[in-house]
Amino acid sequence: MRIGVFICHCGSNIAGTVDCPSVAATALTYPDVVFSTDTMYACSEPGQDAIIQAVKEKNLDGVVVASCTPRMHEQTFRRAVERAGLNRYMFEMANIREHVSWIGKTKDLNTNKAAELVRMAVEKLRRNRPLFAKRFETVKRVLVIGGGVAGIQAALDCADGGQEVVLVEREQSIGGKMAKLDKTFPTVDCSSCVLGPKMVDIAQHPNITLYTCSEVESVGGYVGNFQVTIRKKATYVDWSKCTGCGLCVEKCPSRKHPDTFNEGLCTAPSINIPFPQAIPKKAAINAASCIMLTKGKCGVCAKVCPVKCIDFEQKDELVTVDVGAVVVATGYDLFDWHKYPQYGEGRYKDVITSMQYERLLSASGPTGGHIKRPSDGKEPKNVVFIQCVGSRDRSVNRPYCSGFCCMYTAKQAILTKDHVPDSQSFVFYMDIRSPGKMYDEFTRRAMEEYGAQYVRGRVSMIYPQDDKLIVRGADTLAGTQVEVPADLVVLAVGAESARGAVQLGEKLRVAPDQYGFFVESHPKLKPVETNTAGVFLAGACQGPKDIPASVGQGSAAASKVLGLLSKKELESDPAVSRVNPGRCVGCGKCVQTCPFGAIKMIEDRFGNPKAEVIDTVCQGCGICTVTCPQGAIQLEHFTDNQILAEVNALCPPKMFANFE
């Protein structure tokens, strides 16, 4: 083999603490190295040209570049050696910047370390072999999980782009959190007026198939060729017949279970359509409270239904679809504020969440848009808002800022004044976070035009006194304790990851972070990609964000999907596991441990069982390679011999024959 070695100075980034020419000289003594040089910027165009030129002139069949982390430029150099006519896998990188020059202070030690890292790379490269990607076709269909505003936007953009879309929503209607909001900041325009038309578009778009009351059961396959099983939960109503007339809802005698759409502020009938603008506008039965389903008698709805669409025998149904890409838009949930003992843990009826307050404000809410406090239905005069309930608080493991609470609190303070002109709002806050277009102006308006009194400090307790709630907190600007007698306390609860996000992540092989939000591929440069090819993120499932950001991300994810599916064929990564049938004894241990189901058992021509890797499914983790005791299944590009060569390069074995 003829190997060329290129030691990059990276300007002074490497050369500042590593003697690059000396490393290059040392590399020349390594086995199979026939050419070695140092270079100012290996990744620059002249740098890459020099590599290509050397490959051609010196007739190299392998290249080592010692520069920055392969996570940065491995692809760059692979493409360069490919342009030089080599296989892209006949290339190795030694990371002498992040792992050497930037962390070590002593030049001679750094230089020695750099030389050894180069040697490791050379020894590995000596055992590399050309690998070739397989090409495969993609399914022109996309799955969008979650029908909130981000999912709606992604689905519409994909559908408009000509792709078939399958939209799956867990709840009875799409719309998500936004559908529950009264108005939106900073324009104070009606939320459902903005969202409603988009929801209708979803229902009417010829490219979109909508499954509500449905969840993703399992996901198999790989980018371009996912197989998704969707569980359609029983609604006990035949939606192909239901006209959404609402007669059943009116007549249902069981009306005691909490209305989840209205955040439990009121109760709902057991057969229900959650809100007037629901899409699809179909009734569904709550099995837990339905008298017929729990006690076996009643059936009023079935009797009154003009189209006879009630079906108490209905069962969950599994639907399987093939898709080429997946957009995850599962949104967020609200922090459970009951963890805070200082807010009364639920003992005081007039301490409510901001989302409950939205429902009180909403004309379609339980109070018809009149603010009435839950305990006695009185109109509150003093309303206290407490911000950062479950945000920026390490004591409840929510150290992050939820981002939008400052804004909606300001909005709610404004709306409070609109609804009850003689009211007074107080806002306990930590900092005002309003970095958006027209955002800070909006919070200013709440204070200045609407007279909301902002108190900078945390609330230490709420206690009842007569028919009021005394809110005690610190005013850190005045340096005193304050007590505000409130008629109603609204907690600006923060966002947390949607329930079930972690489990969904496991199915999709998308890692959640420690708080359950999905991790994007790169925090800045790949904000909607995930580390699983073909799976994209949109909206608050990636982290708390407000409506404009969610919509923006929905469109971004859609553009990624459209880009991906516009290719006729995709290439699979050839660095996958490969079985040497000559060594395989057919024990099947690899099949047992593969997380992707990428290994199947076949029979060879003598009828012996052998393992076989499905190239396109294999993700290249190498779990199987460690599992196989015979070393019969090897992860290409990270074979036992390649890794052992690196180990041996670092710690040469000592045999009987010693070289003194």
Add this chain to the structure above:
Amino acid sequence: MHNIAYYPGCSGQGTSTEYDRSTRAICQALDIALTDVEDWSCCGSSPAHTVNHVLSAALSARNLAQVEAMGMTRVATPCPSCLSNLRTATHKMKDPDFQSKANALLDTPYRNTVDVQSVLQVLAEHVDPEYIKSKVVNPLTGIKIACYYGCIMNRPPALMQFDHHENPMAMDNLMAAIGAEVVPFPLKVECCGASFGIPRGDIVHKLSGKLLDAGRRLGADCFVTACPLCQMNLDLRQGQINDALHENFKIPIFYYTQLLGYALGLDRAELGFEKLCVDPRRALGKIKQPAQTR
């Protein structure tokens, strides 16, 4: 029958002898055998802990080592301040370095094998409420009680590990068990101002006054408390509070042990009602006399 070491604490020897006496009396009545810690000394809570943590812990540890010497593993004290300091010492001495420093000051090293609880915790967690109910001879029917726990009985929660630190219920449940009507007193764990008792009487007046006011608004006939300092502030200083705030509070402040003893029908002399500054008779008068039984 519970057998527990008993650490009376200094207040029980002076300002709150009635607390000590009533505690012993109810424990006896409820089959809890208290054995006084032999040769007990200061828990270190007063001046020491503001000056020297090691010394303060060592003072506590001395008493706990005494408990170990008695071959016992559980000690109960009526006083939250003692409780706090004893538990703090136990906690700090889990650190081997700290333990050796503190033990260096002692004749007998403390091995840290003793669990410290308040008498209230013993009653709440180890005595069946039904058993207490069964022992009641004078149910407190008719009296409305505000239970006031004070600021350190349950806090910090990680250290005290007893009841809820914002909304404790141990005394509420106990009082309810003996027939009283317990008002939902929201300021259960508020500060009475005790630590400012000497230098800043005005703060005590404000804070304690607020407690009394909240109790009165809820219609409480009396308070019960488990802390000698709280009791002193609310009871002994009630007159000063009235003067300072232009109020006219006349709310008797009982130790919960006193009312418990009353309900159990114990000897009044053991309960020490006569020690209270605010006359308790009006409040006690609210209690409906049990129907005569033959």
Add this chain to the structure above:
Amino acid sequence: MSQLDTLKSAIKDRLGELECVIGWEQGYDPLHATPLFIRTEADLDRLIIGPLAVHNLATYLTAYKGKKIGVVVKGCDSRSVIELLNENLISRDDLVIFGLCCDGVVSQRKIRAALPADPGFVEAVDISANGLKITVAGQTAMLNMTDILADKCRTCQHPNALISDVLIGENRQSASSTSLACQEEFEAKSDAEKFAFWQETMSRCIRCYACRNACPMCVCRDYCIATSRDPLWVSQDNSPAENFMFQMIHVSHLAGRCTECGECERACPVDIPLMLLRRFMNKQVQDVFEHQAGTDLEQTPPLLTFKVEEERINERGW
């Protein structure tokens, strides 16, 4: 009927449907048994059981894939059968198991230590319930069974075959002791002492792979990575480090699968106490995964599965 006769008659009943039944017969001298492959009723006459029948015959099973055979197993051997079944390496339908209730087997190494002369000079052996009366180089010695019992039998928790089609004999009590003094003494040594011990024992290892090939769980057989170039894990250089590397491979590949039958140690021609490694590893497996290989038909080898929360693994804090 004696246990042996019952066994013979049980085998006779099934022999017709089987390729062969694997048992034991007397070997090259009266002190040694050797595996017997019973194909005809005549072969049955040579069948023996008892304290000399040391071999774990489960070792042979994987070679008979697709053929229906019978095997005689002691309690310990039956664990290997279970483990092989759990790993789908053999098929239960192709196997007739004649299970024994075992009183324990001898350690030839202990016999050698106890005899007045080398057991190679053995002239006669008389087996009784209490032990072995052995005449060697003209001298006769009575060896008590308790003195020459194999280590695995001293701590045996499964004397009766755990899986069988026919169970022969009456259930035996498991051993009261679960620890071996030699193991404990060794573990108590310092790192330096243990290190030196393995350096020395590995310097006499001749890499004959008897330990590997006697092992019922070493199913790679001809494809062991100790003798391959791709992958190249071990040099053929017979130095202690390379020899130990092979032993580490063996231990590692048996982690969570070893049924502690002791065949590796028994097979070693240069008397390396390999079970020190195995028993220690098994103890760790038991501690971390609460797993004892081959004791339950529903087990999954612990390294082929995982739990999201491992109750017994402390996350290593830094």
Add this chain to the structure above:
Amino acid sequence: MPAQDVRELRIVGFLCNWCSYGGADTAGVGRFSQPTDLRIIRVPCSGRIDPLFIVRALLNGADGVLVSGCHPRDCHYAEGNFYARRRLELLKRFLPVTGFDARRFEYTWVSASEGQRWQHVVTEFTRRIHELGPAPNFNPASEMDWNALALHAAQGQTCPCHG
């Protein structure tokens, strides 16, 4: 190649590409200075790390081996580090019987964002290895050492009675 001088010992690291290698990069980008002893071998996933790589390194004379992967639940391949955790934990617990000082091997989890944590891990582990000093060679380095070993064995060492 031996470590350059006593300032450095031979420490081998096995890091998964997605988290810990990224964490080491992050530490580099942040210029978090670290001891230079460690040499990192990049593998796709901690599930690719055969405990026998670690044994091989130790037998070859490595003074320390450090393994790091994604935090449990954060594996890029969903399950790799769960398998790795079992394998590595078992190795860690097993080492004492071999006479290798188990402190020479450590495994931990570092995410791509935890540059500071990586600096801490490397610094602490390197400090530990320097405290332990150079590892003994399993294969004696010289003929004299061989002889000393054989003599020691023939003279004193007893074999635990076994069989």
Add this chain to the structure above:
Amino acid sequence: MEKFITTTNLTRLAEELAANHRVLAPVATGCTVTFRRFQPGMTLDLHSRMAAVSAKAGTFPQTETLFLVKRDTTEKKPELIETLPQGKNVVIGGRPCDARGKLMFDPVYGTEKIKDLYFLQRRENTIFITLACDRPETTCFCHSVGSGPADPTGSDILLTLVGDGYVARAMTPAGEDILKLSLFTEAGDKGKEADAKNAKAREMMGQPHDYSSAPATILARFDDMDFWQAQAAKCISCGACTYMCPTCYCFNITDDDLGLNSQRIRTWDNCMSHTFTLEGSGHNPRSTKAHRLKNRVGHKFSYYPDLHQGVMACCGCGRCIKQCPVGIDIRQIVKAAQEYSE
């Protein structure tokens, strides 16, 4: 020449020889006895049991470095370093079967055309001081393969235990040189005693088995795989038998990378292993253990004697029987072939 040496002096002899020879002698370590590099301070263990492994390593070590390749960091061209065995060796305390084993190597490694310098150099420079056996083990059959318990073939000195020492007889000039050392005294009458002992040992072995028909009868079974499968049923394909054997001379050659340097080594190989005849294509002419056992038995008792004047490639030491984990008895296999009838 015939001399006497006390037990104590034999140890001193070993110690003196160790000063300028590589001395191999049976030494007890742990609970086994193996040939070890003897050094002052060690105890000879000639009698407790026959060493587990034969003394083959004296002339044919398990690992022989054939050459080293050294790649200097300054020079480009790798340097080849020759590693022919240097110095003189002594094997003390082997048995006649140990001493005889190397004779089977001679017609293979020292022919006119092929000279294995590594083996020949060691063969030339190794002195065998052998101990006659005084009692046969159940596995011994040296008398059936043309040898006996006091067979001096291949030895330079033969020792016979008499009283508190040994009667030592020199068989070669090199042996005579050693007997001239002052540690030896005159043997006197002890020589006769030794003769008597040796005769008694031979008598105890009884009638030898006649292997003369073996080459033909084994060859006759060459294509009878049923026969070999039955014989090999209990074989577990390990290499214990071949590695114990004084006469097995097969080897493997491999290269090792040692950092920048590398070595080519020759190591014992064994024909019971699958890899022994595994071809690069993946094909294996001896794919089953039956094929391989056939080869081992056939080689020793048929093919080798056919090529080399009827000499069996077996010393009858019995180690392969005794150390076989499953108790395969090569005598029984040969006998089965000899007695085979359709």
